[in-house]
Amino acid sequence: METLQPVTGLALILSSAAKIGAVFTTVMLVVAYTTLAERKVSAWLQDRVGPNRVGPFGLFQPLADGLKNILKEETYPARAARLFFILGPMLALIPALVTFAVIPFAAPLPTPWGVVDMIVADVPIGILFILAFSSLGVFGVVLSGWASNNKYAFLGGLRASAQMVSYEVALGLSLITVLMLTGNVTLTRVVWEQQQMGFWFVFPLSLAFILFVISAFAETNRLPFDMPEAESELVTGYHTEYSAMKFSMFFIAEYAHMLTASALMATLFLGGWDIPGPWDDAFWYQGQLIKGFAADGSVLLAAPSVLKTLVTLVAFALKTGFFLFFYIWVRWSLPRFRYDQVMALGWKVMLPVALGYVMLVAGTMLVLDELGMRSGGFAYGLVLTAVSMMATVGFVVFLDRGRTIAGAAAQRAQKVEIKTIPSPAGD
């Protein structure tokens, strides 16, 4: 049986070009249709109809919005710093579009010329690249807020920078636990380790998942963390002075960040393109595409197929789509925080908890290694799940502190009587 080889030469160049084109187009299309989905889901949650005039079910609405924004008049505030004012939206948009490149989106695809990895660039720095580039987005926000020379925009930019740097610490620390379990920073390896363990990391690292989701919401400036654009306080925050396509660019950047964050949550904690079971497992191990190891340590070769690639692609899209929906769902479920609450949560809760959790997971893993479970596997995941569950329950109980959940439970136990207003005596 001939071993599977990665594509080389001309086929590699052509396949890479095709992947870049496909990913860029898909990101732009998904962003466009997420804006429509946002309005449709918002309408649904509020019992309205939503956009339904442009095309069937309003499906051409993003197209119409784009066209309108290109043809609208641009305004330049007289006192704005022209150069930075124009540079701002570009700086916000560029990093948002690039970060998707290191996320694997399907199982490797076999072709007559070799196996094509379903990832734009499988660079050895993986997660670090995403951390670096996604934090570059804050420059565009701060710069445009400052350059607008508008008090609201300036305050929005400042708030955005303080909030984004505060939650980046917790975001980075929650990722540390994932790195410990995978022993590598590439996202292909993250997916592979989840397949090998038989656990998606959302279970053995449940608290890291919660911290990551909260931080990602803060990083993308989405409700309940949308202080930089709180319209009741700051008009629309840092992009108050922007109109036409420049406003659109901020919009695209925000949704592209949302898409990348959703894809990251799916990849890091929900197995990426993985479908439970060994059916689709595939990873490059010492030049061979394998799906696992036999009991005696020999490798089991993977059997990639076009069907597997397509099915895993759908699985990845569904997981990412779920988190995109979750973003919109949360937006209409939770009210906006006060700014001091945002900062207090970031520094006094998220940071210490993340630090403690990193050391807890590290200690647990070393103890498990001592006990002779070095090879990892299902039992390893089970113990980590139990430890993480206890940490998560403790975290939730601490956050709740007898308020929402405990309060509601107590209320139900008391069987609160519904008091009616007594009617006047003469009635």
Added chain:
Amino acid sequence: MSGAYLPLLLLFSISVVNAVGMAVATHVLNPYRPTPQKEMPYESGMIPLGDTRARFSVKFYMVAISFIVFDLETVFLVPWAVQMRELGWSVFVAMLIFVAVLAVGLLYEWKKGGLEWD
């Protein structure tokens, strides 16, 4: 492995061209008829009072400084995290001390009121 970065560079160039293209397209295609009212900063219809380049709260600087400290800590944790299982207990204890030192720093800042927003 440097070949792995080439697609990244290409995607980056496409994004730059796309961003610049959008800015240029909107500049070329739309009308531009400025009036003094349009060029005024938008502050809910009020005539703007004072200058934007005013002083602002020192807290934002405090957050930035704390961020540098703790983000660097994260950076130092990354290489240890990927090699954690090979390095074993002695390095674990060393990292525990490292984290404890920073935790004391955080506690100090907290008690000094550096994290209070009001």
